[in-house]
Amino acid sequence: MTELRYNHAVNRAMADAMAADPTVVLFGEDVAGAGGVYGATRGLRDKFGADRVRDTPISEAAIVGMAVGAALSGLKPIVEISFIDFMTFAMDAVVNQAAKMRTMFGAQCSVPMVLRTQHGGGAGSGPQHSQCLEAWFAHVPGLKVVCPADPASAYGLLRAAIVDPDPVIVIEHKALYATRVPEPDSLPILPIGKAAVLRPGRDLTIVSYGAALRAVSDAAATLAKEGIETEILDLRSIQPWDEAAVLASLARTHRLMIVHEAVEAFGVGAEIAARMADIGFDELDAPILRVGAPFMPSPVAKALERRYMPNADNILAAARRLLA
Amino acid sequence: MTELRYNHAVNRAMADAMAADPTVVLFGEDVAGAGGVYGATRGLRDKFGADRVRDTPISEAAIVGMAVGAALSGLKPIVEISFIDFMTFAMDAVVNQAAKMRTMFGAQCSVPMVLRTQHGGGAGSGPQHSQCLEAWFAHVPGLKVVCPADPASAYGLLRAAIVDPDPVIVIEHKALYATRVPEPDSLPILPIGKAAVLRPGRDLTIVSYGAALRAVSDAAATLAKEGIETEILDLRSIQPWDEAAVLASLARTHRLMIVHEAVEAFGVGAEIAARMADIGFDELDAPILRVGAPFMPSPVAKALERRYMPNADNILAAARRLLA
Amino acid sequence: MGKTSDIARARRLYRTVLTIRRAEEALAVLLAEGLIPGFIHLSIGQEAVAAGVMDALTPVDTVTSTHRGHGHAIAKGMGLDAFFAELLGRDSGACRGRGGSMHVADISRGMLGANGIVAAGMPIALGSALAHQILGRDAVAVAIFGDGAMAEGLLHECLNLARLWNLPVLFVCENNGWGEFLPTDRQIVFSLDKLAAAHGIAHVAVDGNDVAAVASKAAEVVAGVRKGGGPAILECHTTRVGGHYEGDPQRGRDPADRAANAARDPLIRARAALTEPDAAKIEAEVTAEIAAAVAFARAAPPPKWEDAAASVYTI
């Protein structure tokens, strides 16, 4: 049986987009020769040439700024920043330039660029290589943010990001690159802004995204053994996020939990909870609970990192509180 | 009657701290000769010498990184970044270095630095000079964030930030620098993490901070004429924020609104709402509402900026929904 | 170059310098009237750089500019109606009143925007140059920056990348001796020529207040870049006659410095290349054009709130 690996899906999305549109180009540190730290860009230079697939120097601020200019002048650049932690050097180009240009130039232009990066822990990569910073970007008007949790989403959302006329941040997860699924019959482009129901259920809703969904599924399996049916929503897109789908699920289950790997405080879950505490208030039969990382930098020791990241135990404990 | 201006209070806090502790130093673009874009550092070089008060080149990344190193080696640096929008160049030093060092070095050291900056709109400064980005910093474990709304808080919180052993981001507001109050009898150091009840009330709670409190007060005055008593909380600190005070107020009024100038989506209000939708759920008699900027870059035209920023009208409309 | 075209060029350059000067003088009045939101940075004394450099460009060439970008926008061809309406935050402004002074942009004319962030325009120009290169356009990108921006790491990242990829980009430094409120000799320890040499990038210096000199040097350097010679730097020594922003009390500034600037006035020097009747004719025309554009902008309606959110994403 052929399988599709997450990093190959990412690779294929870029290859298909580059084959379809000669203005799509790719650059970043070690994307051309080495094929990327996680192998997601391997072979693309051979396929599309050294003009369209380029290794850059270690200059994150310039690289991302360059993508903005390229997007203004007729290209559709994909730029890879190998760890989201390094985006700290490139925030101006994303936030003050790419995100704002369409509005601040009075809709004269779009900025069709894609910034691919990856986040997350579980690999002992330590405090400067494990962060989940998606909430920062979701707070910035003009950006779109997606977090694919599986190979098909990795393909479908990246293709959508590349054809999208506005800047999209695609956040992969280092612990997902090696995951595989049976090769799907088709790999559609997935709409940005739409969530997917991964598991239907009537007793509680868990909204999550990215690698945290694995722990959510484990917890749901345990709950199912006890006769408790969890509805799991994979948000897929963080900005815009699928408010209607979350509300619809809440209206079915009347109980809501949000789980993510990012630090809980001021994280993505806060927005979802806040929004549902407004428009979903009448549906709520219980407090809205969140499970995320505690308020500390992620530690490197395995014994600590295991506890630091959201896991089935945390989620189960929260579910029991929610159902009490 | 003598008065205290907000920018003079900021100035006095630094002067008093520098007089009390010879290891306190100040640097930033145009802080020494020009006295800062908003005059908050005027005269400090004359008082404390060119060694301790320095103009820097336009190198935000290096300046903030330098503050980290200075803090590790015995100084208590205050660094000014004149607009929070320019922090986009200095995120690594704040987020990956200052915030994490204490934890990632196993509590070998503290990083006693203060980063003073200012945020906000209302001055026609446009999309790259009006942002409110405090939610970013509040999401980063290891940082503290305060937003003083009046001259006494500007003094008290900045002094607290300077004596605090950990990195503190002090976010002033460009529209507040010229505001004045009668000179207080005393100017105490204010504890980081404590909110203040600006107006007691029994019918609804509005939590806010910074310059948005002016619109909140206006709205409360209008509501008072109708016999509706608003309890107003000035958060003062965003990270850590005074959860107990908000919960206590909610327990009195059972209705909660959060107002800030930052973009509503994924803003500070989201965390407060989310937290109260959890621990305060049983106290809620109505949805939790938020009023913040809409999801767009702030426009420069006066007609647009007026509507863009939270104002008494938005707040009143939300209050009526909350009380309906 | 023949005599006729010399004269035509002198006229053209004088017209541009004068248009920028008169436009910014008009802005000072409009600001004082309270009609302009926010603060504005005038380029009075620096107009010859904008006029001379843009004279070497075609409409398909692209430019990124700075916080002090009015002149660049006008010289790159932004219409005066759109310019003034933008400065006044009107719906018929170049950016529909969303951007204002620090964000004047006219993408259709290759003006990729003034920029409120020091140094931020440089990588954008680099990216534009990359597009020119990959798409095989006969075009160059121009990154304008101030001497204060030499302290930003971005400049250095961009020089390295530009040379490494041999991008068709011209870096234009408006060296006016100031970075905000502080002379740049108290901010920057290196000179651009030595930095350029270290990178193997051609560096040409010019009197930035002599518009003819700027235009001819720019034409030369741009031609080299256009031919595929790779990046180059044009350093224009110029004078910021006013303060950092309009209304800046200029506390720290030596009055002698201001006097010295006046003596180098690029407008007077540009005018000297013309006959009196020629100059007078241009002056009359420019005065009328500015007056008309200001009148247009004053009468232009403000943007509608209802339209605003629609522009955040492409529909």
Next chain:
Amino acid sequence: MGKTSDIARARRLYRTVLTIRRAEEALAVLLAEGLIPGFIHLSIGQEAVAAGVMDALTPVDTVTSTHRGHGHAIAKGMGLDAFFAELLGRDSGACRGRGGSMHVADISRGMLGANGIVAAGMPIALGSALAHQILGRDAVAVAIFGDGAMAEGLLHECLNLARLWNLPVLFVCENNGWGEFLPTDRQIVFSLDKLAAAHGIAHVAVDGNDVAAVASKAAEVVAGVRKGGGPAILECHTTRVGGHYEGDPQRGRDPADRAANAARDPLIRARAALTEPDAAKIEAEVTAEIAAAVAFARAAPPPKWEDAAASVYTI
């Protein structure tokens, strides 16, 4: 320097080079056993830079390092027990198991940390130098960086500031010809000597695999910085024998390059300065020390979750 002190120095330097080498070889084993969280970057082939530079420093001097910082930490005096325990993520590690390989730090010995972010250590060293300067300490700060970091704007911001403020900071470049997976000649167009010259900063180059040469050049340069001569750059040409991280398949690498590196092995060259009995004695001692430290670390208990949150803020 007299004969005895020459010999003492050669012994000292060989001991440090050897300790780093054996420590990293032990790490490779521990990694293969699955005992080390995350990835690690070994400095095999580059040890002479760490040993030689740190030999010129006092305990009050401060150092910031890179992602490849094991050798710097050991040479600056971090105890081997604390080092190995940290790499294994144990509670008795230098950073109580919170930081690991990329964050080994020993503040009490002036080792301000390895750093997972390219170039990020440089401004931290600058700030430390500022503290030395303002507090009147007889101390210098050393910023170690790799040649790949030359493309980061931060380097350039730091050079300018260091010179402008005459800070007591030494920039040490470990120029190993690689930046991650790509040769740096395909990343960087300028050389450090020319960049230094543009900034008026002294630049000294040395064979970074000759520990005696590094030590004596470093001593010379550090003395100048210490006396108030302002910043300087020491560029050490060295060899990264392995890949970017331990386990890197090194796809793009020419085998000839690896062979050439072996011929320049700093360990063999450091040993050549000693008599055989001297070298053998040091080897026996170092082997025992490493074995003891590894045993200590293997047996060391992991950190407790309950203690973890307590360290985020100072109590």
